[in-house]
Amino acid sequence: MADKLIFILPGITLLLFFANIFFKGNNVQSCMLFVLTFLPLMDLKVTKEAWGGFKTFDIICLYCLVFLLKEFIMVNLNTHNNFYFFLFLVIIIILLIGGLASEFPGKTYLNVIRMLPIFIFGRFLLTEFYKDDRFYLKAINALKISYIVALSVLFIQTVVGLRFTFYPVLGPNTIDPVFHTVRYPGVFFDSQASGQFLAMGSFLFLFLEKDITKKMALLNYLVFALAIAGILLAGSRAALAGFGLGLILVIMIGSGQYRVYGITIITIGAIAYLVLSPKSGIFERASRINDDYSYRASIWRDALNIAKKHPMLGIGWNNYQNYIMRHDQDQYLELENQELLYFTQPENGYLKILVELGYIGFAAFALYLVVPIVKGLAYFFSNLYDRRVVLLIAVLLSWMVPFYSVYSITDYRLLIMVTCMIVLIVSYPQKDYNESASA
Numbered sequence: 001m002a003d004k005l006i007f008i009l010p011g012i013t014l015l016l017f018f019a020n021i022f023f024k025g026n027n028v029q030s031c032m033l034f035v036l037t038f039l040p041l042m043d044l045k046v047t048k049e050a051w052g053g054f055k056t057f058d059i060i061c062l063y064c065l066v067f068l069l070k071e072f073i074m075v076n077l078n079t080h081n082n083f084y085f086f087l088f089l090v091i092i093i094i095l096l097i098g099g100l101a102s103e104f105p106g107k108t109y110l111n112v113i114r115m116l117p118i119f120i121f122g123r124f125l126l127t128e129f130y131k132d133d134r135f136y137l138k139a140i141n142a143l144k145i146s147y148i149v150a151l152s153v154l155f156i157q158t159v160v161g162l163r164f165t166f167y168p169v170l171g172p173n174t175i176d177p178v179f180h181t182v183r184y185p186g187v188f189f190d191s192q193a194s195g196q197f198l199a200m201g202s203f204l205f206l207f208l209e210k211d212i213t214k215k216m217a218l219l220n221y222l223v224f225a226l227a228i229a230g231i232l233l234a235g236s237r238a239a240l241a242g243f244g245l246g247l248i249l250v251i252m253i254g255s256g257q258y259r260v261y262g263i264t265i266i267t268i269g270a271i272a273y274l275v276l277s278p279k280s281g282i283f284e285r286a287s288r289i290n291d292d293y294s295y296r297a298s299i300w301r302d303a304l305n306i307a308k309k310h311p312m313l314g315i316g317w318n319n320y321q322n323y324i325m326r327h328d329q330d331q332y333l334e335l336e337n338q339e340l341l342y343f344t345q346p347e348n349g350y351l352k353i354l355v356e357l358g359y360i361g362f363a364a365f366a367l368y369l370v371v372p373i374v375k376g377l378a379y380f381f382s383n384l385y386d387r388r389v390v391l392l393i394a395v396l397l398s399w400m401v402p403f404y405s406v407y408s409i410t411d412y413r414l415l416i417m418v419t420c421m422i423v424l425i426v427s428y429p430q431k432d433y434n435e436s437a438s439a
Contacts, residue, residue, distance in 0.1 A: 013042075013056045026068070057416070071127060084422075091115070095108070107317075129427040139424070153186045154198075170190075174190075192236045207388050242398035246394035311359050313357075318356065349403040399418055
């Protein structure tokens with residue numbers, strides 16, 4: 001059934017999108033909310049890899065660009081966010097020049113085209129936030145819906161088995177060959193991506209409207225608690241570490257109620273660890289963390305050496321595998337059929353970007369992440385933002401930590417979530433609006 005769903009679901013998704021336009025109107029807000037509400041379906045392939053491998057998200061964004069062009073090119077000089085557009089231009093220029101100057105220029109223009117949808121999405125999202133201050137709550141609620149769907153699929157999967165998926169073949173790390181444990185991927189192809197998504201989205205359920213009822217608040221806290229179980233079932237140590245860092249941030253500078261919840265969660269987690277013991281699941285895998293680190297450290301050193309040889313423009317985007325097949329043939333895995341699988345990335349998202357885009361491209365990428373966090377914290381401590389902005393920063397941090405071990409932004413669902421958090425933080429309504437809205 002899974003091999004059929006992978007072809008049927010993209011068509012159903014696009015039909016739902018056009019139905020959404022018909023019933024809710026052809027406007028930016030309805031399109032953006034559709035993407036966020038149906039986020040688990042945004043990474044489905046519409047075309048074959050030989051034809052570009054375009055996905056449902058690509059088609060929706062290109063549609064929005066063509067039919068909502070007026071809103072896209074609308075310039076608001078009062079937003080003071082031209083800096084982010086400058087960073088985007090820097091990355092595009094690096095992609096073009098670096099790709100053409102590399103040993104493997106064949107995919108240069110396709111790579112640039114593949115960058116456009118997320119920029120289109122981010123641009124539309126930013127303009128809509130500035131146009132309608134109340135839209136940010138609608139966006140967060142839409143993300144909550146998609147998160148609940150993803151979490152539900154994962155729990156169903158634990159009951160009926162891994163056949164409950166729309167991927168014909170799941171990631172190779174779904175079943176641990178050493179400890180024979182299952183790492184449930186949920187709606188994702190890869191369990192590590194699933195863990196990252198679950199860690200990120202969990203903090204959204206602490207983001208509550210000022211006038212929320214007690215019943216709805218308790219339901220949000222329940223989902224947050226279930227999210228922790230979901231992260232454990234996904235079996236991603238890196239995602240758990242990211243969640244832990246986000247939780248520490250919330251406990252340290254969040255409101256008093258978050259400190260209580262955080263301490264309660266840590267206590268429950270410690271009890272769960274003692275009950276489950278280090279001999280099961282994710283805890284069992286933690287026992288070999290030193291071996292894993294030593295293995296990855298050797299790959300990271302090789303990647304740093306490549307970056308030093310190509311410091312300015314890198315080796316060209318998505319050329320890592322081609323490069324090591326020609327120049328560093330020790331980076332491979334031996335499959336069961338004795339075939340060799342050369343790495344497509346150095347087991348580190350940051351290093352992959354550094355190697356492929358060089359120091360300039362990496363700096364632009366890093367600023368995309370660091371500047372919103374610094375701005376959010378600065379405005380929070382200046383009493384311009386309320387405490388809930390800390391939760392959005394926690395979402396971003398919970399992705400940045402596991403990104404060190406896996407290059408995960410090739411999955412649109414994670415890339416969209418990261419983009420949403422960046423846009424939400426830089427366009428976050430200031431306190432004067434929040435206080436008037438709750439009055």
